[in-house]
Amino acid sequence: MCDTCGCNITPGNEHLVRAGGPHAHTEDGRAAVTVLASLLGENDHQAAHNREHLDRHGVLAINLMSSPGAGKTSLLEATIEALGGEFGIAVIEGDLETENDAERIRAKGVPAIQIATGSACHLDAHMVHDALHQLTLDGVDLLFIENVGNLVCPASFDLGHHHNVTLLSVPEGDDKPAKYPVMFRAADLVLCTKGDLLGVLPEFAPARAEEHLRRLASDAPFTTVSTRDPASLAPWFGWLREELAAQRARTAAGHTRRPMVQAEGTRSGGVVHRPDHDHDHAGGGHHRHQAGGHHHHD
Amino acid sequence: MHELSICLALIEQVQQVAREHGATRVDRILLRIGPLSGVEPSLIESAYPMVAVGTLAADAELVIETTPVRVRCNDCGQETDARPNRLLCGACGGYHTKVLSGTEMLLANLELTLPGD
Ligand SMILES: Nc1nc2c(ncn2[C@@H]2O[C@H](COP(=O)(O)OP(=O)(O)O)[C@@H](O)[C@H]2O)c(=O)[nH]1
Ligand SMILES: [Mg+2]
Ligand SMILES: [Zn+2]
Numbered sequence: 001m002c003d004t005c006g007c008n009i010t011p012g013n014e015h016l017v018r019a020g021g022p023h024a025h026t027e028d029g030r031a032a033v034t035v036l037a038s039l040l041g042e043n044d045h046q047a048a049h050n051r052e053h054l055d056r057h058g059v060l061a062i063n064l065m066s067s068p069g070a071g072k073t074s075l076l077e078a079t080i081e082a083l084g085g086e087f088g089i090a091v092i093e094g095d096l097e098t099e100n101d102a103e104r105i106r107a108k109g110v111p112a113i114q115i116a117t118g119s120a121c122h123l124d125a126h127m128v129h130d131a132l133h134q135l136t137l138d139g140v141d142l143l144f145i146e147n148v149g150n151l152v153c154p155a156s157f158d159l160g161h162h163h164n165v166t167l168l169s170v171p172e173g174d175d176k177p178a179k180y181p182v183m184f185r186a187a188d189l190v191l192c193t194k195g196d197l198l199g200v201l202p203e204f205a206p207a208r209a210e211e212h213l214r215r216l217a218s219d220a221p222f223t224t225v226s227t228r229d230p231a232s233l234a235p236w237f238g239w240l241r242e243e244l245a246a247q248r249a250r251t252a253a254g255h256t257r258r259p260m261v262q263a264e265g266t267r268s269g270g271v272v273h274r275p276d277h278d279h280d281h282a283g284g285g286h287h288r289h290q291a292g293g294h295h296h297h298d
Numbered sequence: 299m300h301e302l303s304i305c306l307a308l309i310e311q312v313q314q315v316a317r318e319h320g321a322t323r324v325d326r327i328l329l330r331i332g333p334l335s336g337v338e339p340s341l342i343e344s345a346y347p348m349v350a351v352g353t354l355a356a357d358a359e360l361v362i363e364t365t366p367v368r369v370r371c372n373d374c375g376q377e378t379d380a381r382p383n384r385l386l387c388g389a390c391g392g393y394h395t396k397v398l399s400g401t402e403m404l405l406a407n408l409e410l411t412l413p414g415d
C-alpha cells in the first residue's frame with residue numbers, strides 16, 4: 001500500500017540550499033550555521049504521511065491520553081458498545097499498563113493492533129505507521145489510538161491523528177491541568193472520567209478542574225462522564241459524530257486538521273490546506289529519510 | 299523519558315547538517331527550548347553525552363536557551379508575560395490568548411569546524 005516517498009529527492013528546504021554556500025564565522029574561525037529546525041521534525045514528517053493516509057481513507061483518528069488507569073480502555077469498550085453498529089471502529093493500543101487492552105477491545109468485535117512499546121513512555125508517529133500497516137482501513141470511520149498512560153511525554157508527539165482527547169479521572173484530583181499544562185493545553189476535548197465517584201470524592205470540583213483548563217487559554221469542551229452511567233456518555237458520542245462529519249467535509253475539500261501539539265514555532269494545530277503532495281515542511285524543518293524506511297500510502 | 303528519543307533525533311539532525319557542510323567536528327550546539335515544549339532541558343543535558351559518543355559532535359558544547367512564555371490577547375491585543383499554567387492575558391485577564399513564545403523545541407544553531415577553515 002505504500003510508495004517510496006518522493007520528498008527525499010526534492011527536500012525543498014532552505015537549509016540544504018544554503019549548505020555549501022558562504023558561511024558566517026565565529027571569532028575563532030568556526031562556521032556558524034543557523035538551522036532552526038524542530039527537534040521532532042522527523043516525527044512530524046512521518047505524522048503528516050500517516051494523516052494523509054488516514055484522510056485518503058476518510059478515517060477520523062483520535063489520540064486518547066491520560067494517567068494510567070484513568071479509564072481509556074473502559075471508555076473505548078463503552079464507545080464500541082454504543083457506536084459499533086453506527087460506525088466502523090478500529091483501535092491501536094499503545095498502553096503498556098494493562099497487557100490485555102487489545103484483547104479487551106477485540107472481545108467487543110473490533111480490530112485492535114497492539115503496539116509493543118517496550119519501556120517507551122509515549123507513542124510516536126513511526127510506531128503508529130507500523131501499526132497502520134497491520135490494519136485494514138476500508139470501512140473504518142473512527143480510529144482510536146490509546147496512548148501510553150502518562151501525562152507528560154505523549155503530549156509532544158504528533159502521531160498523524162486529528163484530535164487529542166485527554167482524560168482526567170475524578171480520583172486524580174481537580175488540579176491536574178495546572179500540574180500538567182503541556183498535556184492539558186494539547187487537548188481538543190477533556191473528559192472528566194469516573195464521574196460516578198464525585199459523590200464519594202467531594203473534594204473534586206469539576207468546575208475547578210475546568211477553571212484550571214481555562215487558565216491554559218484552552219477553549220476545549222470539558223465534560224464529566226462515567227462508564228457506569230451510559231447516559232453521561234451522550235456528549236462524548238455527540239462530539240464524535242460532529243467531528244466525523246467535520247472530517248468528511250474537510251477531506252472532501254482537500255483539507256486536513258492537525259491536533260494541537262507543542263512547539264508552535266514550527267508546528268501548530270488546526271485546519272490546514274493540503275495541496276497535492278504536502279509534506280508540511282513549514283518552519284524550515286530539516287529532515288531526511290532513512291533509506292527504504294519511508295514511503296507514501298495509497 | 300522522551301528526552302532520550304529527542305536526543306537521538308537531535309544527534310541525527312546535527313550529524314546530517316555537519317555532513318552537508320563537510321564539517322570535521324561540531325563545536326557547539328544551540329537549542330532553544332520553551333517551558334511549554336514538554337521537554338526538560340536538564341534531562342536533555344544528561345542524555346546528550348550518551349547519544350553523542352563516537353560522533354562528530356562527541357565533544358560539542360551543548361547550550362540550551364530557555365525561551366520566555368509570552369502571550370498575545372485576542373480580546374485586547376496586548377502582549378504580556380505568562381506562566382506555563384497560567385496563560386491568561388496579563389492586561390485584561392481573558393483566556394482568548396495565543397502563545398507567542400514558550401513552546402519552542404528547536405535546534406537553533408551549530409558551530410562547525412570545516413576542513414578549509
Ligand atoms: N468507578 C469507575 N471506575 C471506572 C470507570 N471507568 C473505568 N473504571 C475503572 O478504572 C480502572 C482502570 O480502567 P482502564 O479502562 O483500564 O484505564 P486505562 O488504563 O486508562 O485504560 C478499571 O478498574 C476500571 O474498571 C468509571 O467510569 N467509574
Ligand atoms: Mg488501557
Ligand atoms: Zn507505510
Ligand SMILES: [Zn+2]
Nearest residue numbers: 005007045279
Ligand atoms: Zn515524505
Ligand SMILES: [Zn+2]
Nearest residue numbers: 121153299300
Ligand atoms: Zn518520558
Ligand SMILES: [Zn+2]
Nearest residue numbers: 371374387390
Ligand atoms: Zn487582554
